[in-house]
Amino acid sequence: NAGVTQTPKFRILKIGQSMTLQCAQDMNHNYMYWYRQDPGMGLKLIYYSVGAGITDKGEVPNGYNVSRSTTEDFPLRLELAAPSQTSVYFCASSYSGQANSPLHFGNGTRLTVT
Amino acid sequence: AQSVTQLDSHVSVSEGTPVLLRCNYSSSYSPSLFWYVQHPNKGLQLLLKYTSAATLVKGINGFEAEFKKSETSFHLTKPSAHMSDAAEYFCVVSDAGNQFYFGTGTSLTVIP
Numbered sequence: 114n115a116g117v118t119q120t121p122k123f124r125i126l127k128i129g130q131s132m133t134l135q136c137a138q139d140m141n142h143n144y145m146y147w148y149r150q151d152p153g154m155g156l157k158l159i160y161y162s163v164g165a166g167i168t169d170k171g172e173v174p175n176g177y178n179v180s181r182s183t184t185e186d187f188p189l190r191l192e193l194a195a196p197s198q199t200s201v202y203f204c205a206s207s208y209s210g211q212a213n214s215p216l217h218f219g220n221g222t223r224l225t226v227t
Numbered sequence: 228a229q230s231v232t233q234l235d236s237h238v239s240v241s242e243g244t245p246v247l248l249r250c251n252y253s254s255s256y257s258p259s260l261f262w263y264v265q266h267p268n269k270g271l272q273l274l275l276k277y278t279s280a281a282t283l284v285k286g287i288n289g290f291e292a293e294f295k296k297s298e299t300s301f302h303l304t305k306p307s308a309h310m311s312d313a314a315e316y317f318c319v320v321s322d323a324g325n326q327f328y329f330g331t332g333t334s335l336t337v338i339p
Contacts, residue, residue, distance in 0.1 A: 144325045146327075153236075153331070153332075154331065155317065155329045155330060155331040155332050156271075156317070156329045158327075161326075163325070203270060203271065205271075207325055207327075209325050213259045213276055213277070213278045213279075213321075214325070215261050215273050215276050216261075216263075216271075216273075216319070216327055217273075218263075218270040218271040218272075219270060220269065220270040221269075221270050223268075
C-alpha cells in the first residue's frame with residue numbers, strides 16, 4: 114500500500130514549455146485534489162475530482178488542466194509554463210464514504226520555471 | 228462558509244517546554260477538524276483529527292488538540308517540545324462535501 118505517489122519529485126522548466134505532473138493513489142479513494150504551496154502562503158486548491166470522469170476547478174485553476182480517467186490516477190497538466198507557476202505541488206486523496214476522512218498527501222513535486 | 232485562522236505565523240519555544248499552536252475556525256456545519264505537520268521539504272502528515280467522539284483528541288508524537296465549540300477553537304498542544312517537532316503546522320477544516328480549508332500555517336521553532 115503505497116498511498117499517494119507523485120512523480121517527478123523535482124523539475125525545471127523553461128517558460129512556455131509544458132509538462133504533466135503525475136499522481137496515483139492505491140487506497141480506492143474517490144476524491145482527489147491538486148494543491149500548490151507557495152512560501153508563507155499555505156496551500157491553495159487548483160483542481161479536484163470527486164470520481165472518475167468528474168473534475169472541477171478550485172481556487173487557482175488558471176494555467177492548469179486535469180483529467181480523471183481512472184479512480185487511481187489524477188494527472189495535472191501545465192500547458193505553457195510561466196514563472197508564476199514556480200511552486201511545490203501536492204496531490205492528495207480522501208474517501209467520502211467515511212465521516213471525518215482526512216486528506217492523504219503525496220510527497221510533492223518541486224517545480225521551477227525559468 | 229468554512230474558514231480557518233491560525234493566530235500565530237511563528238512560534239518559538241525552548242526544548243522541554245510546552246507547545247501551544249492556536250487555531251480558530253468558522254463552519255456552517257458540525258466541523259471536521261484536522262492538524263497536519265510538514266517537516267522541511269516533506270509532504271503533509273496527519274497529526275490528529277476531531278471525530279466528535281471526544282473533545283480532547285490525541286495524536287501522534289504526543290500532540291493533543293481540544294475542540295471548544297463555544298470558542299470555535301481547535302488549539303494544538305504538546306507538554307514538552309522536542310527538537311524534532313520543529314516544522315510547519317497546518318490547521319484544516321472540512322465540510323460535508325469533502326472540501327478542505329487550510330490555515331496559512333504556523334512555523335514552530337524549537338530552541339535547544
